[in-house]
Amino acid sequence: MKFYVDFDDCLCETAKAFTVIAKRFFGKDVPYEKVRFFNLQQSFELTDDEYEKLMLEGHRTEELLSYDETPGASKVLNELIDKGHEVFVITGRPSSSYEASRRWLDEHGLERATLYCLNKYGRDSFIKNSDFNLELEDYYKMSFDYAIEDSPMAFKFFDHMPELKVLVIDRPWNHECELPGENYTRCFDWEQIRREIGE
Known part of the structure; x- marks a missing residue:
């Protein structure tokens, strides 16, 4: 098969890691259980610039390798x-x-x-x-x-x-x-x- x-x-x-990044960079304290949208920009209420920064940080090699x-x-x-x-x-x-x-x-x-x-x-x-x-x-x-x-x-x-x-x-x-x-x-x-x- x-x-x-x-x-x-x-x-x-991944989403649990992104909640930590969003809090660290933007002060957005959204518990994992409250991540209601697959679109993290919507879940964290980020501007376009903030969302771009979030995605860049979350896709750095060191971050990707750290995900549980x-x-x-x-x-x-x-x-x-x-x-x-x-x-x-x-x-x-x-x-x-x-x-x-x-x-x-x-x-x-x-x-x-x-x-x-x-x-x-x-x-x-x-x-x-x-x-x-x-x-x-x-x-x-x-x-x-x-x-x-x-x-x-x-x-x-x-x-x-x-x-x-x-x-x-x-x-x-x-x-x-x-x-x-x-x-x-x-x-x-x-x-x-x-x-x-x-x-």
Whole structure:
């Protein structure tokens, strides 16, 4: 089987790290549980300039490497790889963050997972014809059996795969989101993801 896995807030606790950055730089004290919007500019009530600064800081190599792993993620994914399944980490991070993201995966025991940067949200200075960037037209030629995702904004990227089983990691910004169909399942941790895949 083939698995699509989002990086931020699925493999690592990115939003929690961004709450610390927003408080440090702008005095915005928004607890993680109150991050109600996937759009962090909206969640932290930032100006355009502040948001740009937040994103630059959050994508520095030192910051990216410091993000905590979501408990159980690497263990479950390595179990899948050990069984012969393919794991593709497909992130909306800018392509400039590829090397740090690859290093984070390697340092967390996920050397065998393939990493691609996909310009999901139209905010990347895209490097065409690289080994690690996916253009949307190429992504739409791919198929997966399972997807692990947290962002309601990304659900549209699954429309071309009607048989896909989507496991949605429960996060504050998707609490109130109605899942699009019966093939979507809300999961509260990686242990539940393991059980859903096993079933």
